[in-house]
Amino acid sequence: MSYTYRIILEADEGGYHASVPALAGCHTWGKTIVEARAMARDAIDVYLRSLVADGENIPEDTGFEMFETVSAPKGVKRLIHT
Numbered sequence: 389m390s391y392t393y394r395i396i397l398e399a400d401e402g403g404y405h406a407s408v409p410a411l412a413g414c415h416t417w418g419k420t421i422v423e424a425r426a427m428a429r430d431a432i433d434v435y436l437r438s439l440v441a442d443g444e445n446i447p448e449d450t451g452f453e454m455f456e457t458v459s460a461p462k463g464v465k466r467l468i469h470t
Contacts, residue, residue, distance in 0.1 A: 391436070391446065391448065391449070392449060393408050393410050393411065393432055393449045394408065394409055394410065394449055394451065394452075394453060395407070395408055395425065395428045396408075396409060397421060397424055397425070400417065402419070403417055403418055403419045403420070403423075403424065404417065404418055404419075404420070404421055404423075404424035405417050405424070406418065406424040406425065406427060406428040406431075408428060408431070408432055408435075408449075409449070409451055410447050410448070410449035410450070410451065411432065411435050411447065414428075414431050414432065414435050415431070416428055416430070416431040
């Protein structure tokens, strides 16, 4: 049996923070996106093994992601990240 979970990656202090919304408290970090994804897979594995060991149900990810583009208010200047 397999499960699919969303992993949210956000730039964070020289690397990437990874969180799994469907698994409360499941967070990790990596220096690169590839490393953060690998760490997230490991964190999910440990999380699910813990649930099974404790006799808990494994939750499914029923959420979804949407992106919305909005116009910035007049006078706002785009920040350039270097």
